[in-house]
Amino acid sequence: MPWSSITDEPIRPEEVLERVGASEDGAALLFLGIVRDHNEGRSVEGLHYDAYPEMARNTLATIAEEAAGELGTDRIAVVHRIGELEIGDVSVAIAVSSPHRAQAYQASRFIIEEIKKRLPIWKKERYVEGDEGWVEGVRPPTGDRVDRSAGLG
Numbered sequence: 001m002p003w004s005s006i007t008d009e010p011i012r013p014e015e016v017l018e019r020v021g022a023s024e025d026g027a028a029l030l031f032l033g034i035v036r037d038h039n040e041g042r043s044v045e046g047l048h049y050d051a052y053p054e055m056a057r058n059t060l061a062t063i064a065e066e067a068a069g070e071l072g073t074d075r076i077a078v079v080h081r082i083g084e085l086e087i088g089d090v091s092v093a094i095a096v097s098s099p100h101r102a103q104a105y106q107a108s109r110f111i112i113e114e115i116k117k118r119l120p121i122w123k124k125e126r127y128v129e130g131d132e133g134w135v136e137g138v139r140p141p142t143g144d145r146v147d148r149s150a151g152l153g
Contacts, residue, residue: 028095078092
């Protein structure tokens, strides 16, 4: 059964990888999305991810389940971080294990692409020049900040 989580705590990649694996698996893959120091020609000093936590949890679980159903392995673990992140922080971790490497690569790729398309998480970058901006012009639907009273899982 796939495991997924939305968290405001630092992601520990080794813990995500430990959630997958079985004796019949010949492949284990770990993908990390890491905050970089630039985007589209601008120097970035950090970022903030906002979310509807309950909706994000449900959507992330659905994405992981779809990957399992379509790509033949349910040994999937995925976590996305929200809140303030600095350069070098892990923003998303995806671990997949399967009998063959092709399944693991396909599942990981499917998950990250679907996260980018469907996960209700919004990224605001903080630039070295002192200003900030929503990536690709995307803003949370209720203004600058989303109500986080739903809690995290």
